[in-house]
Amino acid sequence: MEYTELIRKLSNAKGVSGFEDEVIAIIRDYAPSDVTLSEDSVRNLYMEKKGEQDKPLVVLDAHTDEVGFIVQRINDNGTMSFLCLGGIVASNIPAHKVKVLNSEGKWVSGIVAAKPPHFMNSEERNRLPKVEEMVIDVGASSREEAVGKYGMRLAAPVVFDVDFETSDDGEVMLGKAFDDRIGCAAQLAVMKEIEGKDLKVSAAAVFSSQEEVGARGADTAARKLRPRIAICFEGCPADDTVLSVGQSQTAMGKGPMLRHIDICMITNPRFQRFALDIAEKHGIPVQEAVRSGGGTNAASYQREGAAAVVIGIPVRYAHSHYGFCRRDDFENAVRLGAALMTELDKEIINSF
Numbered sequence: 001m002e003y004t005e006l007i008r009k010l011s012n013a014k015g016v017s018g019f020e021d022e023v024i025a026i027i028r029d030y031a032p033s034d035v036t037l038s039e040d041s042v043r044n045l046y047m048e049k050k051g052e053q054d055k056p057l058v059v060l061d062a063h064t065d066e067v068g069f070i071v072q073r074i075n076d077n078g079t080m081s082f083l084c085l086g087g088i089v090a091s092n093i094p095a096h097k098v099k100v101l102n103s104e105g106k107w108v109s110g111i112v113a114a115k116p117p118h119f120m121n122s123e124e125r126n127r128l129p130k131v132e133e134m135v136i137d138v139g140a141s142s143r144e145e146a147v148g149k150y151g152m153r154l155a156a157p158v159v160f161d162v163d164f165e166t167s168d169d170g171e172v173m174l175g176k177a178f179d180d181r182i183g184c185a186a187q188l189a190v191m192k193e194i195e196g197k198d199l200k201v202s203a204a205a206v207f208s209s210q211e212e213v214g215a216r217g218a219d220t221a222a223r224k225l226r227p228r229i230a231i232c233f234e235g236c237p238a239d240d241t242v243l244s245v246g247q248s249q250t251a252m253g254k255g256p257m258l259r260h261i262d263i264c265m266i267t268n269p270r271f272q273r274f275a276l277d278i279a280e281k282h283g284i285p286v287q288e289a290v291r292s293g294g295g296t297n298a299a300s301y302q303r304e305g306a307a308a309v310v311i312g313i314p315v316r317y318a319h320s321h322y323g324f325c326r327r328d329d330f331e332n333a334v335r336l337g338a339a340l341m342t343e344l345d346k347e348i349i350n351s352f
C-alpha cells in the first residue's frame, strides 16, 4: 500500500491538543478490518486487534495532537491574544498564517501579527518578541466584528496553516505536524501489515491525545490497558542540520531512531537490545541515540509496568510550522514495527 496520500491527509489535518477530531476521523477511515474501535473522553482512539485475550498485550502508541495555539482573549481592536499548546519557540511564531476554528465550525485564515518595523522603537527592534505581546488577526476591526462577522470566540483552537508537499521523486516530504502524524501513519501501516495475521501476542494501537501538553492521553490509556509491552511511534527531532556529522544521532534518511534514554525514561535495556537485534536481523537501518532532552508517551506505559521502546522517525524542525521527513525512514519504521509484532512472544517478553 502507498502511504503518501494518508500522510498528506494526516499532516494537513487540524488537530491541536484537545481538538484531535479531524485526525481521528482520518484514522478511522483507514482502519484494518480485524480490529474493534473505541474512544474515551480524553479523545484517545483504541484500535484493538480481534483474537484471543490470554496472550501478552503489546500496545502501539502514536499521538494525534500537534502543537498550536488557543485563543485567550478577543481584544477591542478585533485581534486575539493566545496561549501556546505545547512547546513552541516564541521567535518562530509571528508573521505566519494560521487557521482559527470559528463558532460555525469553519476554519478562518489569520495572521500572527508582527508589528511592522515602522512602529518599532529601537529596543523592540533588538529583542525577541514575547508570546503575550503577539496577537492573531483575522482581518476584523473591532471585537464585535471578530465575534459577529468572523465567528471568533474564546478557546478557539488555532493551527499552523501549511499544505503538505513532496519532492518530485516523492522521497522527501514537507509539511506540518510530522510530530506525530508521521508516527500515526506508521502505526496504522503496521496494523495493516499484521492485518489477518495470527500473532503470538495480543495487539492494540492507541492513537493518543494531548501528548504535547504532557502525555495526558497516554497516561489514561496506559492505566486502562496495562500492557506488557509498548512500542511508541514518534516524529522525533532530527539533529543533522544542528550538530556535526560526528555528533548527530538522528539524521534524516538514516533510519528510525531508537533512544536508550531521554529525560522521562530509561528504555528497558533488554527490550531495546532485542529491538536493535531484530532490526539487524531484517537489514533495517536504525540509529541509536542517548538523548539529554525529550520525552515521549513511552514513559506513561513504562510507569504502568510495560517494557517500552520508541521508534522515532527523524523530523527536521519539529514544533515549528514546517518540517521535513523522508519516506524511507517512514518505511523502515513500519518494517521494524511489523517485525517486532511478528517476533515477540510470551517467553521473550518474560525475559525483559
Ligand SMILES: [Zn+2]
Pocket (backbone or CB within 6 Å): 063, 179, 180, 211, 234, 235
Ligand atoms: Zn511527538
